[in-house]
Amino acid sequence: MLETTKLLAEFTTRPDAALPDGVRHEGRRALVNWLGCALGGARHPAMGIAVGATAPHSGGDATVLGRGERLGALDAAMANCLASSANAFDDTHLATVIHPTGPVAAALLALAEGRNVSGAAFLDALAVGIEVECRVGMMLVAPPAEAELGWYLTGTAGGIGAAAGCARLLGLDVERTMAALGVAAAQASGFRQTHASMIVALVPGLAARAGLWAALLAEGGYSSTPAALEGTAGFAELFSRRAHLPAATEGLGATWEILANAYKPYPCGIVIHPVIDGCLEIAGEAGFEPDAVSRIRLAVNPLCLRLCDRPTPPGAQEAMVSVHHWAAASLARGKAGLEEGSEAAVAAADIQRLRALVETAPDETIGREGALVTVETRDGQHHERHITHALGSLERPMSDAQLDEKFTIQAAPVLGQAAAEALRLAGWGVDDLADAGALARLARPAG
Amino acid sequence: MLETTKLLAEFTTRPDAALPDGVRHEGRRALVNWLGCALGGARHPAMGIAVGATAPHSGGDATVLGRGERLGALDAAMANCLASSANAFDDTHLATVIHPTGPVAAALLALAEGRNVSGAAFLDALAVGIEVECRVGMMLVAPPAEAELGWYLTGTAGGIGAAAGCARLLGLDVERTMAALGVAAAQASGFRQTHASMIVALVPGLAARAGLWAALLAEGGYSSTPAALEGTAGFAELFSRRAHLPAATEGLGATWEILANAYKPYPCGIVIHPVIDGCLEIAGEAGFEPDAVSRIRLAVNPLCLRLCDRPTPPGAQEAMVSVHHWAAASLARGKAGLEEGSEAAVAAADIQRLRALVETAPDETIGREGALVTVETRDGQHHERHITHALGSLERPMSDAQLDEKFTIQAAPVLGQAAAEALRLAGWGVDDLADAGALARLARPAG
DSSP: OOOHHHHHHHHHHOTTOOOOHHHHHHHHHHHHHHHHHHHHTTTOHHHHHHHHHHGGGBOOSEEOTTSSOEEOHHHHHHHHHHHHHHTSOSEEETTTTBOOHHHHHHHHHHHHHHSOOOHHHHHHHHHHHHHHHHHHHHHHHSTTSOOOSOBOHHHHTHHHHHHHHHHHHHTOOHHHHHHHHHHHHTTOOOBGGGTTSTHHHHHHHHHHHHHHHHHHHHHHTOOOOTTTTTSTTSHHHHSSSSOOTHHHHTTBTTBOGGGGEEEOSSSSOGGGHHHHHHHHHHHTSTTOOGGGEEEEEEEEOHHHHHHHOOSSOSSHHHHTTOHHHHHHHHHHHSOOSTGGGSHHHHHOHHHHHHHHHEEEEEOTTSOTTOEEEEEEETTSOEEEEEESSOTTSSSSOOOHHHHHHHHHHHHHHHHOHHHHHHHHHHHHTGGGOSOTTHHHHHTSOOO | OOOHHHHHHHHHHOTTOOOOHHHHHHHHHHHHHHHHHHHHTTTOHHHHHHHHHHGGGBOOSEEOTTSSOEEOHHHHHHHHHHHHHHTSOSEEETTTTBOOHHHHHHHHHHHHHHSOOOHHHHHHHHHHHHHHHHHHHHHHHSTTSOOOSSBOHHHHHHHHHHHHHHHHHHTOOHHHHHHHHHHHHTTOOOBGGGTTSTHHHHHHHHHHHHHHHHHHHHHTTOOOOTTTTTSTTSHHHHSSSSOOTHHHHTTBTTBOGGGGEEEOSSSSOGGGHHHHHHHHHHHTSTTOOGGGEEEEEEEEOHHHHHHHOOSSOSSHHHHTTOHHHHHHHHHHHSOOSGGGGSHHHHHOHHHHHHHHHEEEEEOTTSOTTOEEEEEEETTSOEEEEEESSOTTSSSSOOOHHHHHHHHHHHHHHHHOHHHHHHHHHHHHTGGGOSOTTHHHHHTSOOO
């Protein structure tokens, strides 16, 4: 049997990890995108509750991005990842549907605040942690593994990636890194039934906390078992069926999964995105009148309906994974940002009217990044858009400039325009930071 | 489909839960046993590492039993359950092999320290939490479910029980209790590959923390999904195969699983206990000389070897789940307490010699609580003991007096004789405590 735990630990600790330039740049994109999302989610109701329930029992050595409170590093890792997940606006490794950056970046930033580590080391650990996270996820879902068991892979693989990143930043050796991976694997959790509730953001937050804690415990000498991931009663066996162990380690260091990470242009389930693309194009047509719409038909990949078939979402949390809502909202408003996912939008009469018109049909011939949107109006107009690759997919990636815009619309309302700009520049310039903790300090709101 | 989450929440919140006298007394037994084990594990190496890695990032509003440090309530729940699990000396619900009291009691005690709740309410919440925990476990492993998947049920069900207990102590309503159960279920984790390492105690600790946090989040309004336990991509579907949902709720409140809880007389895996019984009887025979032993044969239930087949444990952590070690140690020393499980005992030449002589054989005709022990000596003696029900099993339960003795040998070295006695009396008299937090205050070491 492959010694998966050991091989991943060896990768995590290899001293000569000069990352390819493309990997480093993708790490910066992931970081800037994540910082924006953490600020964009800082005021989400789930954050208010989670920080409120945790703060009386926590320390105060780390920053909660975009908020006044401080928490202990473990809980700050949790909170900052929860925030970055709260609006489903983060990023997606499409092969596993993991949202990879949150658990790793949040754990690393909370760790970096208390230890004097360079921005270059931080970026290196971020890329390595994301790589381990995505590799672990691929082991669980790559054929012959059954992919659709209902596990929430950001929760099951995220903590292991966070542990790897933190172990690397701490300079742990192979044996201690193996312990970190094992302690993180023992905390792996989360399933899809709790999507459409605030738990969808809690589980990634927990993964961030679990990974950081695992690395700190391993640093202290906590023991694990050598085959935590691959053993017969181990992680892969239990969190998958017919796990494909080689996917975790084949070509490790030669190919990089972070290059297959996609950034969301819209704050909702990624399988909805091609529908939004189509609706926004239609809404942008000259003379299009949302009030005149009489029929909306969506042909989508079956996965879209398995995850997001919610014709009448009662609130914003459920609307986040409702293809009906986002089709209606983007047709009604010609936009698909945080405002279109708000409680006000979910309750708005014009959007409700359109939502009730949405008809969905699964279509195996349509890829996961595609959709066929057909809209009819009372005066006999017929609008049709066939999207093959949604904006934000690997074929149509968000540009650096689009990521900048996405960052700013989230960060500026929380930090103010000037502070948001300083953080944005620090994110792109992370390699030059003498102390990576500066990223956290720049993300504290004034006053 | 059964509305398992809702039914368990209704049970948890029912206002008329005057518990039967037998249930209350079993709750007191579970509590006294747990307090002793938490103190007995307070100085375990795993505790030093876990508290050391956590304290710099934690609050200080709760007691770590038997230690000088204080932690935030969430982390104290973790630490106190970790301690009570660290020596594998705690308790076992045999139908599920859950060690039930730790996650629930540790969560409740940390909660009680910060809220003024009576000892009677504490005991009530403890029994209800343990009931929910064991019921959730039975749902996962009762036929037709496959029982032996490798999950660590104290970790997967423990947090849900802890959440139920805490929700009851907080007086949450049905809807908020459902949210607590769901948030706890989303944190369920742990698998057996990490047994024989310090993770075996970490996972129950995490369950305690997860359950308390779930209840606090639910109190604050955090949302979950109504079918977290029973939904198609929910807890039962993922943590079992062919889960038997009715086992969670049939006869709830009429029959009580806490009455099927067993307390360990020996600090090791419970499947080893009948072997120890046999070996201690043989060691106690007049004229028995360990040095003369030439052969040791153990016929045991197959589960014993599936979990504890470790002929040469490298250290105390692995020896805890080595039937070879405990047969040798109890024959060599005529005792099977914490000392016989220590690093010194694992390395002792006399025990090592006997360990190498142990031969094991699985025998389907022997029940889980039985063993056939055969010992031969160089001078031709032949000792044989057939144990059908180990001490501590439901057929031969530990008496209150035996639990007292077990408490004192663990608590007195940590607290001193007088303070240990005061805590013991407070445990048995928990119903009369105006403030259940007194249990924690009495468990602080002097100075």
